[in-house]
Amino acid sequence: MTTSPTVQTRVETIAEEAEAGSLRGVILGVGRYLRRNPQLIVGLILLLGLVAFTTIGRLFVDIAGAHPLAGPASQPPSAEFPLGTDPQGRDVLAVMVVGAWLTIRTGVIAGFIGILAGSAVGFVAGYYGGWADRIITWIVDVLLTVPAILFLVIISAMLQNGLTSFGMALIIALLAWRRPARQVRSQILVMREAGYVEMAKLSGSSGFSIIFKEIAPNLMPYLISSFIVAVAAAILASVGLEAMGLGPQNEPTLGMTVYWIMQFSAFLLGLWWWILPPVLILIVLFVGLYLLNAGLDELANPRLRKRT
Amino acid sequence: MTLLEVRDLCIDYFTSTRVIHAVRGVSFDVAPGERVALVGESGSGKTTTALALMQMIEPPGKIVGGTAKLNGTDLLALRGDAVRASRLANVAYIPQGAMNSLNPVLRLREQILDGLVDHGQRLDRKAADALVAGALKGVGLSPDLARAYPHELSGGMKQRACIAIAIAMKPDLVIADEPTSALDVITQKQVMATLIAAQEEIGCGLLLIGHDMGLMAQATNRVIVLQHGLIAEDAPVGRIFTDPQHAYSRMLIDSVPTLGKRAETAAPAVIAKPEAASLMEFDKVSKTFGGGLFGNDAVRALDTCSFRLADEHPQIISVVGQSGSGKTTLARMVLGFETPSTGEIRYRGKPMAAMRAEERRAYRREVQAIFQDPYGSFNPFYKVDRALSLPLANFGLTTQGGSARSRMEEACEAVGLDAGEVLGRFPHELSGGQRQRLMVARALMIGPRMLVADEPVSMVDASLRMTILGNLQRLKDRFSISVIYITHDLATAYHVSDYVLVLHKGRIVEAGLPGDVIERPEHPYTRSLVDAIPWPDPNRHWGTGAPDRAGWDARQIIRGQSAGFVLNAAG
Incomplete structure (x- = not known):
């Protein structure tokens, strides 16, 4: 090709360039990218820190202390109970270690099911169009007008006895697929017209292989970003329901802790060591998810992407 | 006398590992009322050069040296509000994709007046109407279109509306970046005729960016050929087509297909047998x-x-x-x-x-x-x-x-x-x-x-x-x-x-x-x-x-x- 000397002097290398595809190249590339996208790093650190707190915490804290009557009632922080105890005699530190895990798990399960079901429905509607699309779009549109909280309150109130945090995740997943379904459908509508889809048709690919091999890989960054949003929404929904007392009565999730705090008038009694930890953990969780999502959005959305 | 005097313009683009010298010491002049072509293939630095004159180089690009004097004022030394004041009033820009450059929710009237108002012109309703009608007439559009939204116009009409906006303030220099590359030949000819008529009317300089040597031969007085961020040749239109000095200019001219030199390969015109498969x-x-x-x-x-x-x-x-x-x-x-x-x-x-x-x-x-x-x-x-x-x-x-x-x-x-x-x-x-x-x-x-x-x-x-x-x-x-x-x-x-x-x-x-x-x-x-x-x-x-x-x-x-x-x- 054109490699006259004028072209070569036109481009100067100012930093190390490892061979494309080599491990060193990947490390250098990722490192440079993260330096330009600090949101992604801070978000990841916050979330990984929280996961470490609940997994490593189990090794040092006796999680049996998360049940009522495990210790004396309403004790301020001490050497034995670093975060004190609540009026029912739970060790607040143990509650946080267990509760953070339960709440994250609820969000991830509900978000995952929602994205999986939603994108499957959206794929079918967007790619095949016609009557399948009309029926699916109509159902999704109608369901989107139903206030989720009303729906969730009724179901959890009916199931309240014997409800576990896993059951809670399933209830939230019942409505979590609507938005992903609609968003994936519109993404597919755009991608279906792409030149490479027509090229794949000309290359003899079947509809099935076009969906999974041509379109789906290009949708991945988008799906991952939607997944984070869905997890955040599911956690918000679960904490909301639990704070109303509609959660699992026998599991110390963060939302249930909030419910007990209100139930026992912790503010009037000045039990600050009981109030602060769940609030701080929820703040760290939501800020972490937000930053991670914003960072991934920048990675996935070419319009926001800073040039490399 | 010169209108625009560009000297040693250098523009670099930075990536995480490289510096790309997009424009490497480009110098040229534009006389008042002159139409100058900036020709080159993609990546030659022609658009980058033009954008620099309006200080519209976005990071990671940066103007690293040179001057561009328009009537004695260095455009590259302007800062802050002076840049805004100079755009449109002194240097106007006609973008490549007119379909994406007009605001879809505003009528043409508002879009034409927008720049004028922003430059501090106070107009009563009557004066504004007259001005809009004049601007539209100047580019061969009906004054009734002032009330039209962009989607109601054809591609050629949108491009003419962009010209109307650019020349509404009678700038000293108009930069047109491939204004007709998205149009078919018939519309291209009409739009170029409009642009040239408008340019001659207000007597401004015109910098026409493109890669089509045929179009440049018809529309400009002087052709500057850019290659790899350097000027390969700068010559009057009369000479460059008859006697190109640089091999690259010759290649660009020769690559334009012309009629009459067709290599005869066609088989004799035989009527196919109707029964042939x-x-x-x-x-x-x-x-x-x-x-x-x-x-x-x-x-x-x-x-x-x-x-x-x-x-x-x-x-x-x-x-x-x-x-x-x-x-x-x-x-x-x-x-x-x-x-x-x-x-x-x-x-x-x-x-x-x-x-x-x-x-x-x-x-x-x-x-x-x-x-x-x-x-x-x-x-x-x-x-x-x-x-x-x-x-x-x-x-x-x-x-x-x-x-x-x-x-x-x-x-x-x-x-x-x-x-x-x-x-x-x-x-x-x-x-x-x-x-x-x-x-x-x-x-x-x-x-x-x-x-x-x-x-x-x-x-x-x-x-x-x-x-x-x-x-x-x-x-x-x-x-x-x-x-x-x-x-x-x-x-x-x-x-x-x-x-x-x-x-x-x-x-x-x-x-x-x-x-x-x-x-x-x-x-x-x-x-x-x-x-x-x-x-x-x-x-x-x-x-x-x-x-x-x-x-x-x-x-x-x-x-x-x-x-x-x-x-x-x-x-």
């Missing part, structure tokens, strides 16, 4: 979009037409027309992406609608395409190899991996690509020309009987156009592939094709051998098209004024038949 047959086919019980008005994309392409005598059939003429609809029906509204398409005598699975498969393999956008044709998720290996795998063309690789390498070689250089890369790592040639290689490797090439070179640099088309032509002869070449560019159609169809509003208005249709057009519409081609010869006048549309709907004219292609005049 047909490859593809359109039997009274038409296509209408929309309509129906709840639909909007139906749009007739393609009027009833019938033709037959014989199996022997492979040849290149050009389908020429403006946008909206139905040429792409025709191509998509040949590919089976659209089904005809009436009539029947037969492939090897078999109606397409009634094909069985295995016949469909054979048809898929034998009828291939090359599309306009060489970037969109590649899935960005995969390396470019996949575009070649996918059909090999799907059509069972190879059995072992080793032979797939060697077939891909052979195909690359056939179109003049170095397999080692392009295979294993991602699409964005290749140039437009490399990508498009890879698409030609892909089509070849499959070994089709028919190839639909929909504007295969419109997004490729001028110097590569004839190379790629030459590839197509050689492949036709070597592998006996019939090609349907869809284009709006009559000059390339003239050079590569054996038979030409001219489409206007879904009707075939003229058909015949290229020597007849393009050198001696008889239909008024074809004549308008041929007249609007900008020739790379400043002495051959382009002509002015709007084409006479009166005769465009005249009767169809068919002259001559080509061996193996039978067009049925009755439709």
Whole structure:
């Protein structure tokens, strides 16, 4: 090709360039990218820190202390109970270690099911169009007008006895697929017209292989970003329901802790060591998810992407 | 006396590991009232140079040196509000894609007044109305359009509205960045005539950016050729076309196809035997979009037409027309992406609608395409190899991996690509020309009987156009592939094709051998098209004024038949 000397002097290398595809190249590339996208790093650190707190915490804290009557009632922080105890005699530190895990798990399960079901429905509607699309779009549109909280309150109130945090995740997943379904459908509508889809048709690919091999890989960054949003929404929904007392009565999730705090008038009694930890953990969780999502959005959305 | 004096302009782009010296010490002058062309291929630095004059270089780009004095003021030294005050009032810009440059939710009136108000002009209602009407009249638009929204205008009208906005404040310098590259030749001629008239009216300098030497010969006084961020040549238009000093300028000029020098390769015009086996047959086919019980008005994309392409005598059939003429609809029906509204398409005598699975498969393999956008044709998720290996795998063309690789390498070689250089890369790592040639290689490797090439070179640099088309032509002869070449560019159609169809509003208005249709057009519409081609010869006048549309709907004219292609005049 054109490699006259004028072209070569036109481009100067100012930093190390490892061979494309080599491990060193990947490390250098990722490192440079993260330096330009600090949101992604801070978000990841916050979330990984929280996961470490609940997994490593189990090794040092006796999680049996998360049940009522495990210790004396309403004790301020001490050497034995670093975060004190609540009026029912739970060790607040143990509650946080267990509760953070339960709440994250609820969000991830509900978000995952929602994205999986939603994108499957959206794929079918967007790619095949016609009557399948009309029926699916109509159902999704109608369901989107139903206030989720009303729906969730009724179901959890009916199931309240014997409800576990896993059951809670399933209830939230019942409505979590609507938005992903609609968003994936519109993404597919755009991608279906792409030149490479027509090229794949000309290359003899079947509809099935076009969906999974041509379109789906290009949708991945988008799906991952939607997944984070869905997890955040599911956690918000679960904490909301639990704070109303509609959660699992026998599991110390963060939302249930909030419910007990209100139930026992912790503010009037000045039990600050009981109030602060769940609030701080929820703040760290939501800020972490937000930053991670914003960072991934920048990675996935070419319009926001800073040039490399 | 000079209006603009650019000296040692240097602009760098920074990536995380490299500095790209996009513009390396460019110096030139523009006199008042002079029209200067800034010509070069993609990546030559022409747009970067122009944007720098308005300080519109975005990070990671940076102006690292030089001055640009406009009437003695250095445009590059302006800071803050002075930059804003200078834009539009002193230097105005006409962007490339008018369709994306106008605000879709504002009427034209507001968009024309927007800049004036922002520059502190106070106008009462009457004065504003008069000004808007004058601006629109100045670019040949009706003053009634002041109340129109952009979507109500055609592409050419939008581009003229952009010109109206740019010259509303009578700037000293107007920069037009490929203002007509998205328009067909007839509209291009009208828009350029408008731009030149407006420029002469207010007496400003004009910097016209582009890659089409033909257009520059017709529209400018002086041509500056840029290559790799350096000025290759700066010469008056009269000299550069007769005596180019730099090899690169000569190459750019030579790459513009002209009439009269056609390499005669066409077979003698023999009337095909009617009983000869047909490859593809359109039997009274038409296509209408929309309509129906709840639909909007139906749009007739393609009027009833019938033709037959014989199996022997492979040849290149050009389908020429403006946008909206139905040429792409025709191509998509040949590919089976659209089904005809009436009539029947037969492939090897078999109606397409009634094909069985295995016949469909054979048809898929034998009828291939090359599309306009060489970037969109590649899935960005995969390396470019996949575009070649996918059909090999799907059509069972190879059995072992080793032979797939060697077939891909052979195909690359056939179109003049170095397999080692392009295979294993991602699409964005290749140039437009490399990508498009890879698409030609892909089509070849499959070994089709028919190839639909929909504007295969419109997004490729001028110097590569004839190379790629030459590839197509050689492949036709070597592998006996019939090609349907869809284009709006009559000059390339003239050079590569054996038979030409001219489409206007879904009707075939003229058909015949290229020597007849393009050198001696008889239909008024074809004549308008041929007249609007900008020739790379400043002495051959382009002509002015709007084409006479009166005769465009005249009767169809068919002259001559080509061996193996039978067009049925009755439709």
